[in-house]
Amino acid sequence: MSAITQGSSVSEATAPRSSxxxxxxxxxxxxxxxxxxxxxxxxxxxxxHPRGFTANVLIANANESAVLCFVAIxxxxxxxxxxxxxxxxxxMTLTNTIAxxxxxxxxxxxxxxxxxxxxxxxxxxxxxxxIIVYGRLQPIIATLASGAVAMGLALLLxxxxxxxxxxxxxxAATNSLRDLFETYGLFDDGExxxxxxxxxxxxxxxxxxxxxxxVWIPLRRTVTGRTLYAIGxxxxxxxxxxxxxxxxxxxAFTLAGFFAGCGGxxxxxxxxxxxxxxSQAGVYTLNSIAAVVLGGISLLGGIGSxxxxxxxxxxxxxxxxxxxxxxxxxxxxxLVEGVVLLAAVSLGTLRILRVxxxxxxxx
Amino acid sequence: xxxxxxxxxxxxxxxxxxxxxGVRALEGVDLSCRQGSIHAILGxxxxxxxxxxxxxxxxxxPDTGTVSVAGVQHQFNKPADAVRTGIVSVYQELSLIPDLxxxxxxxxxxxxxxxxxxxxxxxxxxxxxxxxxxxxxxxxPRAVVRDLSLSRRQMVEIAKAIGKAPELLILDEATSAxxxxxxxxIYRVLDQLRQDGVGMLFISHRMHEVEALCDTLSVFRNGRxxxxxxxxxxxxxxxxxxxxxxxxxxxxPPPPVPQERKPHLVVEGLRWEDRLHGVSLTVGKGEIVGLGxxxxxxxxxxxxxxxxVLRGVSGTVSIEGxxxxxxxxxDAKGGANRIALVPEDRKTEGLMLPMSVAxxxxxxxxxxxxxxxxxDPEKSRRAVADAIAKLQIKxxxxxDAVATLxxxxxQKVVIAKWLMTDPGLVLLNDPTRGIDVGTKQEIYQLMRNLxxxxxxxxxxxxxxxxLIGLCDRVLVMYDGRIVTELAGxxxxxxxxxxxxxxxxxxxTPREGARQ
Numbered sequence: 001m002s003a004i005t006q007g008s009s010v011s012e013a014t015a016p017r018s019s020x021x022x023x024x025x026x027x028x029x030x031x032x033x034x035x036x037x038x039x040x041x042x043x044x045x046x047x048x049h050p051r052g053f054t055a056n057v058l059i060a061n062a063n064e065s066a067v068l069c070f071v072a073i074x075x076x077x078x079x080x081x082x083x084x085x086x087x088x089x090x091x092m093t094l095t096n097t098i099a100x101x102x103x104x105x106x107x108x109x110x111x112x113x114x115x116x117x118x119x120x121x122x123x124x125x126x127x128x129x130x131i132i133v134y135g136r137l138q139p140i141i142a143t144l145a146s147g148a149v150a151m152g153l154a155l156l157l158x159x160x161x162x163x164x165x166x167x168x169x170x171x172a173a174t175n176s177l178r179d180l181f182e183t184y185g186l187f188d189d190g191e192x193x194x195x196x197x198x199x200x201x202x203x204x205x206x207x208x209x210x211x212x213x214x215v216w217i218p219l220r221r222t223v224t225g226r227t228l229y230a231i232g233x234x235x236x237x238x239x240x241x242x243x244x245x246x247x248x249x250x251x252a253f254t255l256a257g258f259f260a261g262c263g264g265x266x267x268x269x270x271x272x273x274x275x276x277x278x279s280q281a282g283v284y285t286l287n288s289i290a291a292v293v294l295g296g297i298s299l300l301g302g303i304g305s306x307x308x309x310x311x312x313x314x315x316x317x318x319x320x321x322x323x324x325x326x327x328x329x330x331x332x333x334x335l336v337e338g339v340v341l342l343a344a345v346s347l348g349t350l351r352i353l354r355v356x357x358x359x360x361x362x363x
Numbered sequence: 364x365x366x367x368x369x370x371x372x373x374x375x376x377x378x379x380x381x382x383x384x385g386v387r388a389l390e391g392v393d394l395s396c397r398q399g400s401i402h403a404i405l406g407x408x409x410x411x412x413x414x415x416x417x418x419x420x421x422x423x424x425p426d427t428g429t430v431s432v433a434g435v436q437h438q439f440n441k442p443a444d445a446v447r448t449g450i451v452s453v454y455q456e457l458s459l460i461p462d463l464x465x466x467x468x469x470x471x472x473x474x475x476x477x478x479x480x481x482x483x484x485x486x487x488x489x490x491x492x493x494x495x496x497x498x499x500x501x502x503x504p505r506a507v508v509r510d511l512s513l514s515r516r517q518m519v520e521i522a523k524a525i526g527k528a529p530e531l532l533i534l535d536e537a538t539s540a541x542x543x544x545x546x547x548x549i550y551r552v553l554d555q556l557r558q559d560g561v562g563m564l565f566i567s568h569r570m571h572e573v574e575a576l577c578d579t580l581s582v583f584r585n586g587r588x589x590x591x592x593x594x595x596x597x598x599x600x601x602x603x604x605x606x607x608x609x610x611x612x613x614x615x616p617p618p619p620v621p622q623e624r625k626p627h628l629v630v631e632g633l634r635w636e637d638r639l640h641g642v643s644l645t646v647g648k649g650e651i652v653g654l655g656x657x658x659x660x661x662x663x664x665x666x667x668x669x670x671x672v673l674r675g676v677s678g679t680v681s682i683e684g685x686x687x688x689x690x691x692x693x694d695a696k697g698g699a700n701r702i703a704l705v706p707e708d709r710k711t712e713g714l715m716l717p718m719s720v721a722x723x724x725x726x727x728x729x730x731x732x733x734x735x736x737x738x739d740p741e742k743s744r745r746a747v748a749d750a751i752a753k754l755q756i757k758x759x760x761x762x763d764a765v766a767t768l769x770x771x772x773x774q775k776v777v778i779a780k781w782l783m784t785d786p787g788l789v790l791l792n793d794p795t796r797g798i799d800v801g802t803k804q805e806i807y808q809l810m811r812n813l814x815x816x817x818x819x820x821x822x823x824x825x826x827x828x829x830l831i832g833l834c835d836r837v838l839v840m841y842d843g844r845i846v847t848e849l850a851g852x853x854x855x856x857x858x859x860x861x862x863x864x865x866x867x868x869x870x871t872p873r874e875g876a877r878q
């Protein structure tokens with residue numbers, strides 16, 4: 001007992017001032033752990049890959065990861081507040097079918113189509129938020145039901161897969177920066193000398209960076225953004241502090257709808273079609289939860305960030321890339337993925353090992 | 364005493380001690396309880412009564428000492444062990460499961476079975492018989508507990524305890540939720556049980572109940588057993604003196620000269636549910652007003668009502684002459700209300716434990732560090748550094764999680780967080796509970812400084828010494844009302860304890876001054 005008190009008083013009084021990055025690492029072990037894991041996995045993958053360390057491999061991988069990244073960010077917003085959004089996969093599918101009707105024709109039509117697609121995802125998330133905040137329903141239940149509604153709408157819009165999303169956009173958004181500018185005849189068709197050092201950069205990665213930079217980073221610096229974390233940490237304390245709980249939770253689910261919409265739009269641009277695939281929606285929702293856990297976000301709420309979710313999503317994807325280079329039997333793939341998912345979700349319960357007071361397990 | 368010779372003790376405690384992280388809850392307690400007797404346990408808040416009961420009923424294990432039942436030494440690992448020896452408790456916090464029926468609750472631990480399955484008809488019959496025994500026939504055994512009034516639930520709780528065939532029945536504030544009619548019934552039931560040879564331990568804050576029911580009284584103080592005596596051996600005044608004894612003297616900042624103060628908060632006839640029955644008071648600018656009384660007399664609810672947490676509050680509240688009825692904490696802290704509440708439970712209501720000290724400090728006062736819609740990092744950093752320096756919070760880095768701080772420093776964070784909102788009225792709900800003496804004194808000094816700057820302070824404490832040493836005036840609450848007001852030197856421990864028990868001490872001034 002006395003040893004403990006002594007120890008803590010020493011650390012309070014005379015702890016050496018370590019550098020900011022070390023502190024940050026100590027406080028966000030999950031997040032930095034995800035980065036290290038991703039880098040390691042991806043290095044080994046490139047070593048094993050016959051054409052490893054080339055821009056083409058990177059671009060292909062970025063394309064395959066982008067949609068899951070968006071859906072994982074959507075999930076992260078809900079999870080940080082201590083809830084789960086089971087409709088992210090369905091909203092992604094719904095917006096995918098919407099985009100497959102609208103993103104085509106003249107440039108202004110394409111832009112309008114993109115905006116309408118994103119707006120419908122956002123609106124769907126807003127309705128989720130209204131049901132949860134004012135209907136006082138548990139997020140997991142509310143989104144389970146609203147997700148089914150979203151799937152129903154998607155099936156009405158695309159009973160069978162189809163649509164012809166603008167091909168130029170599809171090419172431009174899924175390749176390198178050079179290809180992007182070449183498609184639209186910008187910067188000397190992407191051959192401008194200043195561009196060359198970064199011309200290899202995959203457009204999908206850029207899109208994710210831009211969207212996160214424009215939405216998530218500013219959000220973290222608003223009171224509403226901080227309130228998201230406060231709700232997840234201790235809703236009682238957040239309420240007693242007079243923080244805008246309702247507004248923050250409404251915003252979390254609205255933005256979850258927006259990011260799911262980004263995923264749906266990108267999927268339509270990438271594949272060129274809309275597809276109301278029920279099992280795909282379920283897989284994306286499940287993967288989004290696993291990605292969030294892998295990215296160092298606590299399922300109990302209050303800890304983690306959208307950036308962590310992106311790394312988590314990429315880790316999941318890289319694991320599936322291994323199936324190709326290791327030529328694992330495709331029949332085994334679902335099984336292995338399932339085990340990886342289970343392991344990822346189990347990571348969230350590791351804290352139980354550290355809990356000393358068993359009563360805390362029930363809180 | 365002839366009485367003590369009649370029967371050997373049924374339960375006997377020898378040298379029982381219990382410490383919670385170094386703080387004494389009970390020390391060296393010897394106590395005997397006999398069958399066929401109603402034995403009252405008296406003591407102030409924190410005297411060790413609840414710990415005593417928890418040890419006897421197997422909820423906590425003593426650090427040292429032994430518990431013997433009917434001459435055999437036992438070690439209880441869980442409540443069921445105690446029940447097996449015949450020690451049954453009726454708890455103050457009801458242990459009923461709201462969504463089950465009365466009959467299911469009464470037989471919850473050992474339901475009658477037929478062919479291995481619960482026999483619900485026998486279960487209902489058993490409940491009927493037990494309810495009839497406590498003259499509670501009006502409760503339908505098939506009713507769901509959720510639908511019963513608090514008083515009826517308490518009766519069901521008692522029926523459940525009697526159903527376990529107790530040899531020693533522990534009643535912890537078991538009558539506090541009862542209507543007066545039910546109290547009469549319970550008196551008769553307990554008397555009947557006594558004649559049947561059941562022993563009873565009776566914990567109550569109501570002196571007249573103790574006088575009416577019990578034959579033996581034991582006084583506890585600061586975790587020690589002071590004296591056990593037969594009813595009538597001491598008068599009420601003597602009992603109160605025994606309960607207080609001599610205490611550690613705290614260092615308090617010198618109180619200011621009494622003066623006329625401009626009222627800041629005026630409350631008239633505040634009512635809420637069955638916890639507040641018309642509370643009226645005034646707190647002046649720069650005044651520290653203490654709320655006293657025993658635990659659970661409506662003090663906490665009163666503070667929550669002022670802070671906009673409770674629904675359906677009636678009565679009028681005005682701040683600086685303007686009507687103020689905040690509808691939420693956000694409303695209470697903002698605008699012209701400028702109320703701050705340091706809540707009772709810092710772990711669930713005061714702090715977000717996994718978040719950093721800086722985030723916690725800012726959480727109530729983000730409006731002070733905004734630039735446009737964004738939180739300004741530089742302003743935040745300065746505000747946090749200010750608060751840490753002002754309250755001398757011992758923290759290595761503001762980015763450390765608040766969970767890593769000691770209890771006293773956590774409490775400082777809660778107080779600092781609310782001072783950052785620049786409040787005009789500060790409500791404190793037992794802010795010094797569970798923190799060390801040094802930090803306590805810093806908090807006393809801080810409160811006095813705040814008051815000197817013109818802040819109105821309303822301060823609920825379970826520690827009488829604090830109320831006497833720190834407050835300009837003390838208001839004592841009993842059963843949702845303010846029953847006594849003690850200004851300045853009038854506040855003494857004797858008077859406070861007497862007022863808290865709502866007994867007319869011979870020299871209590873202004874009895875019922877603010878009904």
